[in-house]
Amino acid sequence: MPTITDDLLRKTIRIRPNQSFKGTYGKVTLVGGNKHFGGAIIMASSAAVYSGAGLVTTVSDMANLSSLHARLPEAMIADVNDPKQVKALIQPAKVVVIGSGLGTDAHSQQILKEAFDAISPKQIVVIDGSAITLVALKHIPLPKAHLIFTPHQVEWQRLSGIKLADQGDIAKNQKARDRIGGIVVLKSHHTQIYSDKPMLQNPIGTPAQATGGMGDTLAGMVGGFCAQFSNSLYATASAVYAHSDIADHLAQNQYVVLPTQIISHIPQYMKRHEARR
């Protein structure tokens, strides 16, 4: 079973060419954050910006407008309750991250459907949190695109039908991924990444990461890495590894590692692990 090492980061994180501009590094649109879960979409959006995405737009409930602007002035924001804006901001994105803090009520369901309708086949779509739950429980059809699912174990149980106790069975998980398609980041204390290639195992990470918002942060990182680096599987695996490696480092001196602390360390970490000249 292949394990991810920091070699993969050096192959994935390219040196930025001098002749480049924000457009070179990909547009990411994030959709999520209802009135109660604003923090989730703020963390995901911050993780995308701090991972180096060229242009980040957050489509969220307007209740989150001032907190998002105050914490992350780099991001643009649009109203998730305006279907025209949802469509207009999804269409030009290279990567769409959807679901972090979206919620699962009827209104969230409507937003997810509108967002999926706006997606086109060349786009990369990171499906996280509430979006996974809605797809699984409300049978919302998936868009035709390059899909990356980031379920925790309960979300994977909902999506795949595989009970938590059986999720140690790699063949079973692989079979479910083959049925669903795309890339599946099955998050746990040792996250596994399923795709049409052999499963990639993340060998690192710490229980200091077991705190709310940790997965929202990973979803934003996956979005940011996929916006910039050409191989989506390697970009995803690199984001997973970097997320855990930063956490491991901080956990040497901390009982718990906060998602926002991981976010603030991403730019320095990426510099230390970029491709060698």
Ligand SMILES: NC(=O)C1=CN([C@@H]2O[C@H](COP(=O)(O)OP(=O)(O)OC[C@H]3O[C@@H](n4cnc5c(N)ncnc54)[C@H](O)[C@@H]3O)[C@@H](O)[C@H]2O)[C@@H](O)CC1
């Ligand atoms: N600050 C925020 O705004 C936050 C918002 N969040 C959002 O809240 C929404 C619901 O997500 P949740 O994951 O809380 O709710 P879910 O209903 O999807 O699943 C969580 C439930 O499963 C249980 N569980 C058992 N084993 C687990 C495992 N291995 N991993 C994870 N959960 C396990 C948990 O204890 C909990 O009862 C998502 O949209 C998410 O993005 C959360 O990320 C928390 C932080």
Ligand SMILES: Nc1ncnc2c1ncn2[C@@H]1O[C@H](COP(=O)(O)OP(=O)(O)O)[C@@H](O)[C@H]1O
């Ligand atoms: N014990 C642990 N060891 C390593 N990583 C962990 C541990 N517990 C949680 N994590 C990581 O934290 C994240 C939790 O994701 P998730 O449950 O979706 O969080 P949230 O939705 O609250 O943001 C995943 O990336 C998971 O791998």
Ligand SMILES: [Mg+2]
């Ligand atoms: Mg989550």
